Structures are given as structure tokens and as C-alpha cells.
Amino acid sequence: MTDPLDALEKSISTLRRAIRDAATAGDTERAGELRAQLRRAEKAWDTLIDTGEPATPPLWPEPQAAPVVHGSRLPAREHVHRALMLLGTPAAPKLIVSVHEAFFSGELSASKLSSLRRDEERSYRSSPGARPYYLCPALAHDLLSPVRALVTISTWPLEQRIIGPLSQRTDFLTGTVGVAQAVGSSGEAATPAAVRLLWRLAATIPDAIVRSASGLESAPDPQRVIEAAQAELDVHTDADRATRAEAARRARKSLSDDQQLFGSQLHNVMRLQAQRA
Numbered sequence: 001m002t003d004p005l006d007a008l009e010k011s012i013s014t015l016r017r018a019i020r021d022a023a024t025a026g027d028t029e030r031a032g033e034l035r036a037q038l039r040r041a042e043k044a045w046d047t048l049i050d051t052g053e054p055a056t057p058p059l060w061p062e063p064q065a066a067p068v069v070h071g072s073r074l075p076a077r078e079h080v081h082r083a084l085m086l087l088g089t090p091a092a093p094k095l096i097v098s099v100h101e102a103f104f105s106g107e108l109s110a111s112k113l114s115s116l117r118r119d120e121e122r123s124y125r126s127s128p129g130a131r132p133y134y135l136c137p138a139l140a141h142d143l144l145s146p147v148r149a150l151v152t153i154s155t156w157p158l159e160q161r162i163i164g165p166l167s168q169r170t171d172f173l174t175g176t177v178g179v180a181q182a183v184g185s186s187g188e189a190a191t192p193a194a195v196r197l198l199w200r201l202a203a204t205i206p207d208a209i210v211r212s213a214s215g216l217e218s219a220p221d222p223q224r225v226i227e228a229a230q231a232e233l234d235v236h237t238d239a240d241r242a243t244r245a246e247a248a249r250r251a252r253k254s255l256s257d258d259q260q261l262f263g264s265q266l267h268n269v270m271r272l273q274a275q276r277a
Contacts, residue, residue: 006181012041014155017132018085039200062230076116078107079133087178089171090150090161102194103182113151121262124154128258138163141247144255146263154261158251164243166236173229173236176208180229184222189203198225205229 015038064194083099084091091099100108124189134154137146141164152161163171176198183190183198202208202220208228209220251260259265 009045010157012038012081013046015041017155018081020132020209035101048122074106076108076112077120077135078103079106080113080116080151081133084135084151084153086182087175089175089178090152090163091169091171091175092149093151095175096151098193098197102179102191102197117148117151124261125258134261136161137263139247139251139260139263141165141167141243144247144251144259144264150156158248158260159241159244162244162247162251164240164247166240167244170233170236172201173205173233176229177226177233180220180222180225183220184226195219200220201225202228205232207231 014097015034019034019038020141079100080096082104083096086099086103087095093113096113097110099107100106117135117137121132124134124136132155135151136154137148138152139158139162140147141162144162147163150163179194179198179201183194186194198220199209202225205225205228208225210224255264
């Protein structure tokens with residue numbers, strides 16, 4: 001089981017890097033929001049140190065609800081980072097763009113993400129660690145090869161960036177919770193695009209949307225969506241985490257630092273297959 005202090009320390013470190021990046025981009029509103037999250041995390045750390053009270057932290061930091069903010073002058077990678085932080089999970093370009101359009105300003109296209117991922121890897125290999133975070137592909141749990149269709153953030157733990165047989169569903173549910181939290185925190189200020197996105201996501205979750213006797217659906221209630229998504233997550237989470245944790249252990253033993261971010265290339269995949277034969 002993950003140590004509570006370790007989980008909080010990872011969250012604090014991630015938040016500090018995000019604050020630095022927001023400050024560098026000149027986004028004072030986002031930096032202030034992140035600083036508030038950091039203060040809460042540090043207070044929780046102090047409480048745990050003082051009391052020694054056991055806790056059961058998540059395998060990775062919970063996704064944070066994000067309000068609508070202005071960021072049209074920010075680079076595309078920052079737009080992607082914001083969307084992924086709201087979701088808290090690996091995501092496909094189409095979903096990333098939908099989240100960006102629903103909650104943030106500025107332009108972002110799925111085609112831009114394709115070239116952006118290549119640029120991120122080139123930047124890392126030319127100067128590792130020069131940026132506070134990198135956008136990188138998710139890793140397949142079996143061969144630890146890159147899953148090109150899914151984007152993650154390098155500061156996330158390996159367990160969060162690995163995709164197992166149940167991960168796409170659990171990530172979908174977790175991302176839906178993040179969207180519902182963001183819509184709920186926006187209240188009446190939630191944009192029509194945000195409500196439509198929540199509706200589209202919630203439609204595939206049992207009991208997330210109320211239907212009348214005539215079959216008509218009411219607007220999604222964020223809290224109901226969260227509860228319905230969490231109910232299904234409770235069924236799959238333990239098995240999914242076990243798969244991801246085992247794959248992460250293998251990755252830490254067999255992959256270099258850059259491979260843990262961008263995946264094992266073909267010759268390494270073939271070597272792993274030979275070792276299993």
C-alpha cells in the first residue's frame with residue numbers, strides 16, 4: 001500500500017512544479033489556485049506528521065476541479081496540461097480538446113496534439129528535465145510500449161500513466177468525476193459546452209442521469225454523476241490498480257528514465273517477449 005506521507009509529498013512536489021509553470025506563463029489566476037491547493041496539501045502533511053494518524057490516500061492525486069479561466073495567450077502544451085489535470089487521467093486528443101473547449105479559452109486542435117507529442121519527446125531528449133513537465137504517451141501494461149492515442153503528464157506516477165485491460169474504463173469514470181466536479185464548482189456559470197460534455201460522458205454510466213417515465217432525460221446533476229461514477233469505480237479499481245502497480249514495478253526495473261516516460265521501443269519490446277518465452 002502506498003505510504004500516506006509519500007503520496008502527499010508527491011502531490012506537493014507536483015503542485016510546486018505546476019505553480020512554477022503557471023507563473024512562468026504569466027497565468028497569475030491559475031498560480032493562485034494551485035497555491036491554495038498546495039497549502040491544503042501541506043496542512044494535511046503537517047497533520048499527518050503531528051498525529052501519526054493512518055490514512056488511505058489515492059494511488060495518485062485526486063483530479064482537481066478547475067474553473068473557467070482565460071488563457072488564450074498560453075502555449076498549446078499548457079492548454080493540454082490544464083485539460084489533463086482536470087481529468088486526472090490519460091486521455092485521447094479528442095477528449096482533451098473537448099475539455100479545453102468546455103472550461104478554458106484559447107484555441108486547441110487534435111492535429112496540434114500530434115505534433116506537440118513529438119516536440120515534447122525531442123525536447124526531453126535534447127535537454128532532460130529542463131521543463132517542469134512533459135506531455136508523453138501512456139504505456140501499455142504488458143509490453144511497456146507507448147500507447148500513442150493517449151496523452152499523459154510526465155510528473156504523474158508510473159501507475160497513473162500505465163494502461164491495463166480495465167484502465168480505459170476506470171480512467172473514463174475518473175475523468176467524468178473530474179468534469180462533474182468542474183461543472184459543479186462553476187454552478188450557474190458553467191458553459192453550455194461543459195454541460196454538454198458532462199451529459200455525453202454521463203450517458204454511458206448507469207444511474208448517472210435521471211430519466212422520466214416518458215424516457216426524457218433531465219440535465220445531468222454533477223453530484224449524481226459523481227456518485228454513479230464512483231459506484232462503478234468501486235467495482236473495478238482494485239483490479240486495475242493491481243495490474244498497473246505490477247507493470248510499474250517491471251518498468252522501474254527494466255526501463256531507463258526516458259523509456260519510463262516515452263515507452264520502450266520495438267527492439268526492447270521484442271527482448272521482453274523473448275524473456276517471457
